[in-house]
Amino acid sequence: MVSAGLDTVPGNLVMGLASLSTPEGQRIQQKAYEAIQSTYPSGDAWHRCLDEERIPYITAFVKEVLRYWTVIPICLPRVSVKDIEWQGAVIPKGTTFYMNAYAADYDRSYFGDDVYTFRPERYLKVEDGGDGAFKEEAGTPHYGYGAGSRMCAGSHLANRELFVAFVRLIVAFEMVGPENAADKPVMDCLDANAIPTSLTMEPKSFKMGFKVRDQEKLEKWIAESEENTKHP
Numbered sequence: 428m429v430s431a432g433l434d435t436v437p438g439n440l441v442m443g444l445a446s447l448s449t450p451e452g453q454r455i456q457q458k459a460y461e462a463i464q465s466t467y468p469s470g471d472a473w474h475r476c477l478d479e480e481r482i483p484y485i486t487a488f489v490k491e492v493l494r495y496w497t498v499i500p501i502c503l504p505r506v507s508v509k510d511i512e513w514q515g516a517v518i519p520k521g522t523t524f525y526m527n528a529y530a531a532d533y534d535r536s537y538f539g540d541d542v543y544t545f546r547p548e549r550y551l552k553v554e555d556g557g558d559g560a561f562k563e564e565a566g567t568p569h570y571g572y573g574a575g576s577r578m579c580a581g582s583h584l585a586n587r588e589l590f591v592a593f594v595r596l597i598v599a600f601e602m603v604g605p606e607n608a609a610d611k612p613v614m615d616c617l618d619a620n621a622i623p624t625s626l627t628m629e630p631k632s633f634k635m636g637f638k639v640r641d642q643e644k645l646e647k648w649i650a651e652s653e654e655n656t657k658h659p
């Protein structure tokens with residue numbers, strides 16, 4: 428249980444930051460920052476995001492990170508417990524299956540033609556583009572956690588971790604691309620993986636910039652967080 432989140436959560440976190448560092452990421456960041464500020468005009472998002480999830484744009488952003496950066500592209504093996512008939516063929520009991528989560532997350536018939544575009548808005552009902560391509564009510568919003576009775580057992584915890592991390596990063600920093608274009612992140616889910624044979628994606632190195640929005644506030648938030656998590 429503990430080791431399961433060690434590479435998956437950082438993989439999503441790092442590549443979510445990569446998305447925010449791109450030119451398109453500047454628009455997303457601005458929208459996310461405004462959504463945070465309008466939900467918490469008194470400026471206490473840093474602490475409140477631990478207790479509640481009330482910023483739909485950030486929730487949508489996290490879902491899009493999980494879809495676009497499918498960090499476990501081929502899920503864990505499953506063995507069928509009975510014969511399965513499929514398209515005229517019988518797959519015998521005892522067959523090993525691997526779910527291709529990457530293919531499911533990039534399925535145009537489900538997500539629409541812009542599957543290669545990082546677009547949190549696809550998860551916001553009011554801004555679904557009106558093309559009817561994304562069937563929001565049809566169940567699993569993405570396959571980043573696999574699917575079915577053996578899908579990720581830590582998905583709720585991981586969702587909370589990613590939500591809190593991105594809220595805090597976005598309120599604290601303005602994120603920009605690297606000074607040198609050669610240091611830009613690879614923005615394709617499969618090509619961005621430094622070890623394509625690994626179970627979980629290992630992001631290739633890239634650089635980006637973090638500009639502190641308000642040094643005084645950031646130091647105060649960090650000091651308060653350290654105090655709150657201090658061991659007696």
Ligand code: HEM
Pocket residue numbers: 428429431432433435436439498499502503504526528570571572573574575576577578579580581582584585
């Ligand atoms: C963003 C972070 C995470 C991602 C993307 C992720 C993804 C996945 C995927 C794709 C599977 C396989 C599901 C399938 O084959 O259908 C899985 C299984 C699992 N995950 Fe995660 N995971 C994440 C975080 C975590 C965390 C934080 C924990 C625990 C604290 C965890 C615990 C597990 C366990 C125990 C299983 C095996 C479930 C089973 O076989 O019944 N995961 N995860």
